[in-house]
Amino acid sequence: MHIDTLRQQFRDLGAKPCHEARLLRAWAQRLPLDGGPRPAEHFLPLAVRNALPSITPVLDGLATLKSEHPGEDGASRLLVELADGQTVESVLLPRGGLCVSTQLGCAVGCVFCMTGRDGLIRQLGSAEIVAQVVLARRMRAVKKVVFMGMGEPAHNLENVLEAIDLLGSEGAIGHKNLVFSTVGDPRVFDALPRQRIKPALALSLHTADAALREKLLPRAPRMTPEELVEAGEIYARATDYPIQYQWTLIDGVNDSPAEMEGIVRLLKGKFALMNLIPYNAIDGLDFRRPSWEKAAEHARFLHRAGILTKLRHSAGQEVDGGCGQLRARQITVVRR
Ligand code: SF4
Numbered sequence: 017m018h019i020d021t022l023r024q025q026f027r028d029l030g031a032k033p034c035h036e037a038r039l040l041r042a043w044a045q046r047l048p049l050d051g052g053p054r055p056a057e058h059f060l061p062l063a064v065r066n067a068l069p070s071i072t073p074v075l076d077g078l079a080t081l082k083s084e085h086p087g088e089d090g091a092s093r094l095l096v097e098l099a100d101g102q103t104v105e106s107v108l109l110p111r112g113g114l115c116v117s118t119q120l121g122c123a124v125g126c127v128f129c130m131t132g133r134d135g136l137i138r139q140l141g142s143a144e145i146v147a148q149v150v151l152a153r154r155m156r157a158v159k160k161v162v163f164m165g166m167g168e169p170a171h172n173l174e175n176v177l178e179a180i181d182l183l184g185s186e187g188a189i190g191h192k193n194l195v196f197s198t199v200g201d202p203r204v205f206d207a208l209p210r211q212r213i214k215p216a217l218a219l220s221l222h223t224a225d226a227a228l229r230e231k232l233l234p235r236a237p238r239m240t241p242e243e244l245v246e247a248g249e250i251y252a253r254a255t256d257y258p259i260q261y262q263w264t265l266i267d268g269v270n271d272s273p274a275e276m277e278g279i280v281r282l283l284k285g286k287f288a289l290m291n292l293i294p295y296n297a298i299d300g301l302d303f304r305r306p307s308w309e310k311a312a313e314h315a316r317f318l319h320r321a322g323i324l325t326k327l328r329h330s331a332g333q334e335v336d337g338g339c340g341q342l343r344a345r346q347i348t349v350v351r352r
Pocket of ligand 1: 122123124125126129130131132133165166167168199
Protein backbone atom coordinates (compact mmCIF):
# COMPACT_ATOMS: atom_id res chain seq x y z
CA MET A 17 0.00 0.00 0.00
CA HIS A 18 1.36 3.37 -1.06
CA ILE A 19 0.47 6.84 0.16
CA ASP A 20 -0.24 7.81 -3.45
CA THR A 21 -2.79 4.97 -3.63
CA LEU A 22 -4.51 6.40 -0.57
CA ARG A 23 -4.51 9.87 -2.09
CA GLN A 24 -6.06 8.50 -5.27
CA GLN A 25 -8.77 6.69 -3.28
CA PHE A 26 -9.63 9.94 -1.50
CA ARG A 27 -9.66 11.80 -4.84
CA ASP A 28 -11.94 9.19 -6.37
CA LEU A 29 -14.42 9.98 -3.60
CA GLY A 30 -14.33 13.68 -4.43
CA ALA A 31 -11.67 14.85 -1.98
CA LYS A 32 -9.79 18.01 -2.92
CA PRO A 33 -6.07 18.43 -2.03
CA CYS A 34 -7.02 20.18 1.24
CA HIS A 35 -9.25 17.24 2.23
CA GLU A 36 -6.53 14.76 1.31
CA ALA A 37 -4.06 16.66 3.47
CA ARG A 38 -6.52 16.74 6.39
CA LEU A 39 -7.15 13.01 6.17
CA LEU A 40 -3.48 12.13 5.89
CA ARG A 41 -2.67 14.48 8.78
CA ALA A 42 -5.34 12.86 10.94
CA TRP A 43 -4.05 9.39 10.06
CA ALA A 44 -0.34 10.15 10.54
CA GLN A 45 -0.94 11.97 13.84
CA ARG A 46 -3.48 9.47 15.04
CA LEU A 47 -6.35 11.93 15.26
CA PRO A 48 -9.96 11.05 14.43
CA LEU A 49 -10.36 10.91 10.64
CA ASP A 50 -13.73 12.66 10.86
CA GLY A 51 -12.40 15.54 12.95
CA GLY A 52 -13.69 14.08 16.23
CA PRO A 53 -15.46 16.62 18.41
CA ARG A 54 -14.77 19.46 15.95
CA PRO A 55 -16.07 18.18 12.61
CA ALA A 56 -16.95 21.71 11.46
CA GLU A 57 -13.23 22.55 11.31
CA HIS A 58 -12.61 19.34 9.46
CA PHE A 59 -15.12 19.62 6.64
CA LEU A 60 -15.06 16.67 4.26
CA PRO A 61 -17.26 16.00 1.23
CA LEU A 62 -20.20 13.74 2.08
CA ALA A 63 -18.95 10.83 -0.06
CA VAL A 64 -15.62 10.90 1.78
CA ARG A 65 -17.32 11.14 5.17
CA ASN A 66 -19.60 8.22 4.31
CA ALA A 67 -16.59 6.12 3.24
CA LEU A 68 -14.66 6.67 6.49
CA PRO A 69 -16.13 3.60 8.26
CA SER A 70 -14.69 1.39 5.52
CA ILE A 71 -11.39 3.32 5.16
CA THR A 72 -10.55 3.24 8.87
CA PRO A 73 -10.15 -0.56 9.21
CA VAL A 74 -7.99 -0.67 6.06
CA LEU A 75 -5.65 1.95 7.54
CA ASP A 76 -5.64 0.24 10.94
CA GLY A 77 -4.90 -3.11 9.30
CA LEU A 78 -1.74 -1.86 7.55
CA ALA A 79 0.30 -2.49 10.72
CA THR A 80 -0.96 -4.25 13.83
CA LEU A 81 0.89 -5.21 16.97
CA LYS A 82 1.65 -8.92 17.16
CA SER A 83 3.82 -8.78 20.28
CA GLU A 84 5.84 -6.33 22.36
CA HIS A 85 9.17 -7.09 24.03
CA PRO A 86 10.24 -4.34 26.45
CA GLY A 87 13.84 -4.08 27.55
CA GLU A 88 15.44 -2.58 30.63
CA ASP A 89 17.19 0.06 28.55
CA GLY A 90 13.89 1.87 27.89
CA ALA A 91 13.61 0.44 24.37
CA SER A 92 10.82 -1.89 23.40
CA ARG A 93 10.81 -4.17 20.36
CA LEU A 94 7.56 -4.49 18.49
CA LEU A 95 6.75 -7.37 16.21
CA VAL A 96 4.42 -5.79 13.69
CA GLU A 97 2.06 -7.71 11.43
CA LEU A 98 1.32 -6.33 7.96
CA ALA A 99 -1.96 -6.80 6.10
CA ASP A 100 -0.63 -9.87 4.24
CA GLY A 101 0.41 -11.59 7.48
CA GLN A 102 4.14 -10.91 7.06
CA THR A 103 5.93 -9.44 10.06
CA VAL A 104 8.55 -6.73 10.50
CA GLU A 105 10.13 -5.12 13.54
CA SER A 106 9.88 -1.62 14.92
CA VAL A 107 11.65 -0.46 18.07
CA LEU A 108 10.30 2.14 20.48
CA LEU A 109 13.37 4.08 21.57
CA PRO A 110 13.80 6.23 24.66
CA ARG A 111 12.86 9.94 24.38
CA GLY A 112 10.14 9.55 21.79
CA GLY A 113 12.19 7.79 19.10
CA LEU A 114 11.02 5.02 16.84
CA CYS A 115 13.08 2.77 14.58
CA VAL A 116 11.09 1.47 11.60
CA SER A 117 11.65 -1.22 8.99
CA THR A 118 11.66 -0.38 5.30
CA GLN A 119 11.87 -3.82 3.72
CA LEU A 120 10.96 -7.37 4.56
CA GLY A 121 14.41 -8.92 4.58
CA CYS A 122 17.36 -7.21 2.95
CA ALA A 123 19.50 -7.80 -0.11
CA VAL A 124 22.72 -6.23 1.19
CA GLY A 125 23.60 -9.43 3.03
CA CYS A 126 25.83 -8.00 5.77
CA VAL A 127 27.55 -11.09 7.13
CA PHE A 128 26.90 -10.12 10.77
CA CYS A 129 23.16 -9.44 10.37
CA MET A 130 20.19 -11.75 10.85
CA THR A 131 17.98 -9.87 8.39
CA GLY A 132 20.57 -10.16 5.64
CA ARG A 133 20.62 -13.96 5.82
CA ASP A 134 17.33 -14.55 4.01
CA GLY A 135 17.77 -11.89 1.33
CA LEU A 136 14.94 -9.60 0.26
CA ILE A 137 11.43 -10.99 0.65
CA ARG A 138 9.51 -7.89 -0.39
CA GLN A 139 9.51 -4.11 -0.29
CA LEU A 140 7.36 -2.23 2.20
CA GLY A 141 4.96 0.26 0.65
CA SER A 142 5.22 3.86 1.83
CA ALA A 143 1.92 3.54 3.71
CA GLU A 144 3.22 0.45 5.53
CA ILE A 145 6.26 2.44 6.68
CA VAL A 146 4.10 5.32 7.96
CA ALA A 147 1.69 2.80 9.52
CA GLN A 148 4.48 1.65 11.86
CA VAL A 149 4.65 5.22 13.18
CA VAL A 150 0.87 5.41 13.51
CA LEU A 151 0.88 2.13 15.44
CA ALA A 152 3.63 3.34 17.77
CA ARG A 153 1.71 6.58 18.35
CA ARG A 154 -1.09 4.49 19.74
CA MET A 155 1.38 3.46 22.46
CA ARG A 156 3.25 6.72 23.04
CA ALA A 157 4.30 9.99 21.44
CA VAL A 158 6.75 9.70 18.53
CA LYS A 159 8.97 12.71 17.86
CA LYS A 160 11.80 11.09 15.96
CA VAL A 161 11.85 8.33 13.33
CA VAL A 162 15.01 6.50 12.31
CA PHE A 163 14.92 4.26 9.25
CA MET A 164 17.28 1.68 10.71
CA GLY A 165 15.11 -1.40 11.17
CA MET A 166 14.96 -4.30 8.77
CA GLY A 167 16.03 -3.44 5.24
CA GLU A 168 18.22 -1.01 3.35
CA PRO A 169 16.25 2.22 2.74
CA ALA A 170 18.28 2.97 -0.41
CA HIS A 171 16.89 -0.22 -1.97
CA ASN A 172 13.33 1.00 -1.44
CA LEU A 173 14.08 4.62 -2.09
CA GLU A 174 10.82 5.82 -3.58
CA ASN A 175 8.68 4.41 -0.77
CA VAL A 176 11.00 5.65 1.96
CA LEU A 177 11.13 9.15 0.47
CA GLU A 178 7.33 9.20 0.16
CA ALA A 179 7.02 8.16 3.83
CA ILE A 180 9.56 10.81 4.88
CA ASP A 181 7.66 13.46 2.94
CA LEU A 182 4.42 12.64 4.75
CA LEU A 183 5.99 12.25 8.20
CA GLY A 184 7.89 15.52 7.86
CA SER A 185 4.77 17.43 6.78
CA GLU A 186 1.37 16.12 7.89
CA GLY A 187 3.08 13.78 10.38
CA ALA A 188 4.57 16.74 12.31
CA ILE A 189 8.05 15.30 12.76
CA GLY A 190 10.95 17.73 12.50
CA HIS A 191 13.14 17.18 9.46
CA LYS A 192 16.28 16.64 11.52
CA ASN A 193 14.35 14.05 13.50
CA LEU A 194 13.86 11.90 10.42
CA VAL A 195 17.04 9.87 9.99
CA PHE A 196 17.66 8.08 6.69
CA SER A 197 20.14 5.29 7.32
CA THR A 198 22.07 3.62 4.53
CA VAL A 199 25.16 1.58 3.75
CA GLY A 200 25.77 4.26 1.11
CA ASP A 201 24.37 4.37 -2.37
CA PRO A 202 25.01 7.00 -5.07
CA ARG A 203 21.22 7.22 -5.68
CA VAL A 204 20.73 8.46 -2.12
CA PHE A 205 23.26 11.26 -2.48
CA ASP A 206 21.57 12.25 -5.72
CA ALA A 207 17.96 12.09 -4.43
CA LEU A 208 18.07 13.46 -0.87
CA PRO A 209 19.25 16.99 -1.70
CA ARG A 210 16.32 17.33 -4.15
CA GLN A 211 13.64 16.48 -1.59
CA ARG A 212 11.26 19.01 -0.10
CA ILE A 213 11.93 17.39 3.27
CA LYS A 214 15.59 16.66 3.76
CA PRO A 215 16.17 14.08 6.46
CA ALA A 216 19.30 13.71 8.54
CA LEU A 217 21.62 11.04 7.17
CA ALA A 218 23.24 8.09 8.93
CA LEU A 219 25.93 6.17 7.03
CA SER A 220 26.89 2.65 8.06
CA LEU A 221 30.64 2.70 7.65
CA HIS A 222 31.77 -0.23 9.86
CA THR A 223 35.37 -0.20 8.61
CA ALA A 224 37.88 2.18 7.08
CA ASP A 225 39.28 -0.64 4.94
CA ALA A 226 37.58 -0.87 1.53
CA ALA A 227 38.48 -4.55 1.00
CA LEU A 228 37.15 -5.57 4.43
CA ARG A 229 33.98 -3.54 3.80
CA GLU A 230 33.33 -5.54 0.63
CA LYS A 231 33.57 -8.73 2.69
CA LEU A 232 31.38 -7.50 5.55
CA LEU A 233 28.74 -5.86 3.31
CA PRO A 234 28.98 -8.07 0.21
CA ARG A 235 26.15 -6.57 -1.82
CA ALA A 236 26.46 -2.91 -0.80
CA PRO A 237 27.14 -0.54 -3.70
CA ARG A 238 30.85 -0.29 -4.35
CA MET A 239 31.69 3.00 -2.70
CA THR A 240 34.97 3.21 -0.79
CA PRO A 241 34.93 4.64 2.74
CA GLU A 242 36.61 7.77 1.33
CA GLU A 243 33.91 8.19 -1.35
CA LEU A 244 31.18 7.71 1.25
CA VAL A 245 32.61 10.32 3.58
CA GLU A 246 33.14 12.76 0.72
CA ALA A 247 29.51 12.43 -0.43
CA GLY A 248 28.28 12.58 3.17
CA GLU A 249 30.21 15.78 3.82
CA ILE A 250 28.59 17.50 0.83
CA TYR A 251 25.12 16.57 2.14
CA ALA A 252 26.00 17.62 5.71
CA ARG A 253 27.20 21.05 4.55
CA ALA A 254 24.13 21.48 2.30
CA THR A 255 21.64 20.64 5.06
CA ASP A 256 23.58 21.92 8.04
CA TYR A 257 23.10 18.69 9.97
CA PRO A 258 26.06 16.44 10.77
CA ILE A 259 26.29 12.97 9.25
CA GLN A 260 25.89 10.22 11.81
CA TYR A 261 28.39 7.48 11.02
CA GLN A 262 27.47 4.03 12.33
CA TRP A 263 30.17 1.59 13.28
CA THR A 264 29.15 -1.79 14.64
CA LEU A 265 32.15 -2.79 16.73
CA ILE A 266 32.88 -6.50 16.21
CA ASP A 267 35.54 -8.08 18.38
CA GLY A 268 38.69 -8.85 16.42
CA VAL A 269 37.14 -7.77 13.11
CA ASN A 270 36.94 -3.97 12.97
CA ASP A 271 38.05 -2.82 16.42
CA SER A 272 41.82 -2.70 15.95
CA PRO A 273 43.91 0.41 16.66
CA ALA A 274 44.51 0.65 12.88
CA GLU A 275 40.74 0.90 12.30
CA MET A 276 40.45 3.66 14.93
CA GLU A 277 43.25 5.55 13.20
CA GLY A 278 41.35 5.00 9.96
CA ILE A 279 38.32 6.74 11.48
CA VAL A 280 40.47 9.70 12.44
CA ARG A 281 41.94 9.86 8.93
CA LEU A 282 38.46 9.79 7.38
CA LEU A 283 36.52 12.06 9.74
CA LYS A 284 39.00 14.59 11.10
CA GLY A 285 37.57 18.05 10.39
CA LYS A 286 34.33 16.64 8.97
CA PHE A 287 30.82 17.67 10.04
CA ALA A 288 30.21 14.28 11.57
CA LEU A 289 29.31 12.25 14.61
CA MET A 290 30.67 8.74 15.04
CA ASN A 291 28.39 6.24 16.75
CA LEU A 292 30.27 3.21 18.02
CA ILE A 293 27.81 0.39 18.68
CA PRO A 294 29.21 -2.81 20.22
CA TYR A 295 27.92 -5.78 18.23
CA ASN A 296 24.97 -7.67 19.58
CA ALA A 297 25.93 -11.36 19.27
CA ILE A 298 23.52 -13.56 17.30
CA ASP A 299 23.07 -17.31 17.75
CA GLY A 300 24.52 -19.14 14.78
CA LEU A 301 26.78 -16.29 13.62
CA ASP A 302 30.44 -16.42 14.51
CA PHE A 303 30.95 -12.80 15.54
CA ARG A 304 31.59 -11.57 19.07
CA ARG A 305 30.83 -8.45 20.99
CA PRO A 306 33.90 -6.60 22.34
CA SER A 307 33.99 -5.79 26.04
CA TRP A 308 32.46 -2.46 27.04
CA GLU A 309 35.85 -1.38 28.48
CA LYS A 310 37.58 -1.97 25.14
CA ALA A 311 34.84 -0.10 23.28
CA ALA A 312 35.04 2.77 25.79
CA GLU A 313 38.80 2.96 25.26
CA HIS A 314 38.22 3.31 21.49
CA ALA A 315 35.69 6.08 22.12
CA ARG A 316 38.17 7.92 24.37
CA PHE A 317 40.89 7.59 21.73
CA LEU A 318 38.61 9.11 19.08
CA HIS A 319 37.58 11.93 21.40
CA ARG A 320 41.19 12.77 22.11
CA ALA A 321 41.83 12.80 18.35
CA GLY A 322 39.06 15.36 17.87
CA ILE A 323 36.32 13.06 16.53
CA LEU A 324 32.92 13.64 18.08
CA THR A 325 32.04 10.10 19.23
CA LYS A 326 29.21 8.42 21.08
CA LEU A 327 29.40 4.91 22.43
CA ARG A 328 25.92 3.50 22.21
CA HIS A 329 24.10 0.43 23.32
CA SER A 330 22.22 -1.32 20.56
CA ALA A 331 18.64 -0.57 21.62
CA GLY A 332 16.74 -3.53 22.94
CA GLN A 333 19.77 -5.80 23.09
CA GLU A 334 18.54 -7.70 26.12
CA VAL A 335 15.31 -8.54 24.32
CA ASP A 336 16.94 -10.35 21.40
CA GLY A 337 17.89 -7.11 19.70
CA GLY A 338 19.72 -6.81 16.43
CA CYS A 339 17.60 -6.20 13.39
CA GLY A 340 15.52 -9.14 12.33
CA GLN A 341 16.09 -11.32 15.37
CA LEU A 342 12.58 -11.09 16.76
CA ARG A 343 11.11 -11.97 13.40
CA ALA A 344 13.64 -14.77 12.89
CA ARG A 345 12.88 -16.18 16.32
CA GLN A 346 9.16 -16.04 15.63
CA ILE A 347 9.63 -17.93 12.35
CA THR A 348 11.78 -20.53 14.13
CA VAL A 349 9.06 -21.01 16.75
CA VAL A 350 6.38 -21.33 14.06
CA ARG A 351 8.45 -23.85 12.07
CA ARG A 352 9.09 -26.10 15.09
FE1 SF4 B 1 20.53 -5.10 5.48
FE2 SF4 B 1 21.09 -3.46 7.54
FE3 SF4 B 1 21.15 -6.11 7.87
FE4 SF4 B 1 23.03 -4.98 6.38
S1 SF4 B 1 22.70 -4.64 8.60
S2 SF4 B 1 21.87 -6.86 5.85
S3 SF4 B 1 21.90 -3.30 5.42
S4 SF4 B 1 19.35 -4.87 7.39
